[in-house]
Amino acid sequence: MSAKKKGLQSVVFLNPPRLASWASIVGPKEGEGPWGNSFDVKTSDYLLGEQTWEKAESKLLQETITLAMSKTGLGVDAAEVLLAGDLMNQIISASFAARTINIPFLGLYGACSTMAEALIVGAMLVDGGFYQRVIAATSSHHYSAERQFRFPVEQGVQRSPSAQWTATASGAVVLEAGGTGPKITAVTVGKIVDMGQSDANNMGAAMAPAAADTIKMHFADMEILPDHYDLIITGDLGSIGAALLKQLFVRDGLVPLPNYSDCGMLLYDEKQDVHAGASGCGCSAAMLCGPLLAKMQRGELNKLLFVGTGALLSPTTSLQGESIPCIAHAAAIENL
Amino acid sequence: MSAKKKGLQSVVFLNPPRLASWASIVGPKEGEGPWGNSFDVKTSDYLLGEQTWEKAESKLLQETITLAMSKTGLGVDAAEVLLAGDLMNQIISASFAARTINIPFLGLYGACSTMAEALIVGAMLVDGGFYQRVIAATSSHHYSAERQFRFPVEQGVQRSPSAQWTATASGAVVLEAGGTGPKITAVTVGKIVDMGQSDANNMGAAMAPAAADTIKMHFADMEILPDHYDLIITGDLGSIGAALLKQLFVRDGLVPLPNYSDCGMLLYDEKQDVHAGASGCGCSAAMLCGPLLAKMQRGELNKLLFVGTGALLSPTTSLQGESIPCIAHAAAIENL
Incomplete structure (x- = not known):
């Protein structure tokens, strides 16, 4: 190795x-x-x-x-x-x-x-x-x-x-390289997870198992417990995907249950009528580069696991009847 | 640095x-x-x-x-x-x-x-x-x-x-890591070059300046002469792009002129009626993983500069009147 x-x-x-x-x-x-x-x-x-x-x-x-x-x-x-x-x-x-x-x-x-x-x-x-x-x-x-x-x-x-x-x-x-500030200490590169979900209008549900897979692998690889992080945040599972992920945490025996949230649930207010939450590359990117890293800079968060979630479909694959291959990658960002 | x-x-x-x-x-x-x-x-x-x-x-x-x-x-x-x-x-x-x-x-x-x-x-x-x-x-x-x-x-x-x-x-x-065989010894990561060419049916011409830019940079960075390599091969400039690149070699003062060819000119025979040659990710990939690496394995080539060329347009950008941003990346593959 x-x-x-x-x-x-x-x-x-x-x-x-x-x-x-x-x-x-x-x-x-x-x-x-x-x-x-x-x-x-x-x-x-x-x-x-x-x-x-x-x-x-x-x-x-x-x-x-x-x-x-x-x-x-x-x-x-x-x-x-x-x-x-x-x-x-x-x-x-x-x-x-x-x-x-x-x-x-x-x-x-x-x-x-x-x-x-x-x-x-x-x-x-x-x-x-x-x-x-x-x-x-x-x-x-x-x-x-x-x-x-x-x-x-x-x-x-x-x-x-x-x-x-x-x-x-x-x-x-x-x-x-070098200097002070929040640092990327460890990462986990995800595999494709596809549970056969083919509804392109419910990508949170499609991506949740990929997020669970990568997060579980991260803890196993790193030999740490879920409460190691002040916050585990997924990219854009939204309300449906995040609810599923919490169930998968239980299934996967991730106890104590992690301090968990999802950028897709945070970006908008319920009153903004976005249905299941936010998505898009910019959702997790802006939440990280806006509120989350500001909280790290202020010391309100010191150990963050940032888990990007991706649905690797295209309109063509959906029209051809394919299910949605999903992936999640995790980056540990810590104030050292 | x-x-x-x-x-x-x-x-x-x-x-x-x-x-x-x-x-x-x-x-x-x-x-x-x-x-x-x-x-x-x-x-x-x-x-x-x-x-x-x-x-x-x-x-x-x-x-x-x-x-x-x-x-x-x-x-x-x-x-x-x-x-x-x-x-x-x-x-x-x-x-x-x-x-x-x-x-x-x-x-x-x-x-x-x-x-x-x-x-x-x-x-x-x-x-x-x-x-x-x-x-x-x-x-x-x-x-x-x-x-x-x-x-x-x-x-x-x-x-x-x-x-x-x-x-x-x-x-x-x-x-x-380790072992014997052809090795990647050095690489040059390209910048976008866009000379204002907007004809999506002439991508060789659009990409040639990007190839020239990266190849010239490679020699300057590495402080070697163009005849260092047994062969410099671009990805898919085709006959028009390759002819332009040869002119750009002269303009850029690359003397002695490099031993140069292009995968897009090699993949098909003229009789196959493909017009300006081959293109596509698979063109340079298959030429590398077929004849070129076989030649390296046999010792017929010992120093190869593999220069992938990409036209980063989409049908949407073309319809919106944009020119074609192009890029070239070079990897030196050598029998050590």
């Missing part, structure tokens, strides 16, 4: 990379939610001055990356590589943002687990001694995602009660 | 990961091409027994990964992580292959540069001390790609003279 591998699917860093800075930008609806004041920027315009939803999303991501880097006091070109992806076909939000950012770029796709995936790969590239400073980032946009995956919002199609609201949101983290 | 970073965009490995085994599977047309006998498997059926082109592509990728691992004498679960991506929306070929392969999975998207990207990230994760054995893999399928990006082949739309033929092909490499 490699020096840094621990257990079957986890890695412990020898020199845990530091989250040197981070930024979050959200859309109008997210800004009106319960955590609205915890994000760096609340946009008032879903188009961000662009002509299309897709261009708006790419601009959202690009501005978030630039803002995160500006907080380091350095220009964006002081980052050595950008790790980013998004939900759009051919990850165009990330690729077109990378065109403007103009640093070496590695595109990722993990659906809504992309922020966790980018943090994991980024932390490995820093701890591995390849880079001093990398950026991990992702985005989603309600209007670009809905028209690609379901229906154009303008069409006014009634949403299923189990549907989640794709967030207009973006998060970016600058990872650095 | 990090210990392993060299120059602006390159990394030199301290313990170069070994290409322990590899496999390539191609479709009927690729099997009839000049290198047909150099691939492990030539399929006779574009559907591989599946009901749809998309399911066929995923099966192609899954079988290639399994074959590459079987050559190590180990089961596929002896690999610790799968790094894979493809051209399909939401990289469904890779995700659904990963569902069957059932090992930890990190999804990548670099369009047709995905094989190079997977090799680069894979080599970093092995040299970084996180894993002993990882798989880097990708695929493309003529019928799934054409109907997603252009028109269903069955529609019989006339192809532009500058169009390239998306290959039905897949390649997988098993990277290991």
Whole structure:
């Protein structure tokens, strides 16, 4: 086994990379939610001055990356590589943002687990001694995602009660070698879990078993108890998926029951009528880069397990009758 | 600067990961091409027994990964992580292959540069001390790609003279720490280059400047001359892109002119009427995992610079009038 591998699917860093800075930008609806004041920027315009939803999303991501880097006091070109992806076909939000950012770029796709995936790969590239400073980032946009995956919002199609609201949101983290601040201490890379659920309007239920699988594996690999973390937070299971995950914690014998929440349940208020909660790459990314890391900085949270959850379907696979392969990746972020 | 970073965009490995085994599977047309006998498997059926082109592509990728691992004498679960991506929306070929392969999975998207990207990230994760054995893999399928990006082949739309033929092909490499065999010694991660070309039917021309940028950077970073390599091979520039790249070599002062070829020009014979050559993630992946690595194994090639080239457009960005952001990633593979 490699020096840094621990257990079957986890890695412990020898020199845990530091989250040197981070930024979050959200859309109008997210800004009106319960955590609205915890994000760096609340946009008032879903188009961000662009002509299309897709261009708006790419601009959202690009501005978030630039803002995160500006907080380091350095220009964006002081980052050595950008790790980013998004939900759009051919990850165009990330690729077109990378065109403007103009640093070496590695595109990722993990659906809504992309922020966790980018943090994991980024932390490995820093701890591995390849880079001093990398950026991990992702985005989603309600209007670009809905028209690609379901229906154009303008069409006014009634949403299923189990549907989640794709967030207009973006998060970016600058990872650095050395220094002080919250650090990524360990990660668990997930396997695909597919329990045969094929309802693309109930992705929380599809993703919950993947989250359970990765979280259970994390504790087994790391040989720690569920109360090790102040908070275990999943990406976007929403109310249905989170309820299922809590049942799976019991099934998996995770006692004491973990301190658990889900970004998809936190981003919006119930009064905002989003049905089963929030989803989208930007949901967990903005919650991490907004309220969660702020709480870590203030010492209100010291040990966070950030579990990105992704439903790796496409409209084509759904139309071809396939069930939904899901994945979850976990990154332990700790104040050391 | 990090210990392993060299120059602006390159990394030199301290313990170069070994290409322990590899496999390539191609479709009927690729099997009839000049290198047909150099691939492990030539399929006779574009559907591989599946009901749809998309399911066929995923099966192609899954079988290639399994074959590459079987050559190590180990089961596929002896690999610790799968790094894979493809051209399909939401990289469904890779995700659904990963569902069957059932090992930890990190999804990548670099369009047709995905094989190079997977090799680069894979080599970093092995040299970084996180894993002993990882798989880097990708695929493309003529019928799934054409109907997603252009028109269903069955529609019989006339192809532009500058169009390239998306290959039905897949390649997988098993990277290991230690041992003997060809090794990845250094890599250069590319930036987006977009010269304003917006013709999605001439991707070779769009990608050539990105290839030139990364190759020039590689030589500058590594402080070596262009004749260092027995062969520099780009992914899928095709005849138009490769001709442009040769002009850019001259412009960039790369003398002596490198020993250069392009997988997109090699995969098919001129008589196969593919216009400007081959393209697709599987083009460079299968050429690498078929004839090129076989030549390295026989000692006919000892120093290869493998330069994956990707056009990071989508049909949506083209319809919205965007030009094509392109990228190239280089991996130096050497018999040590």
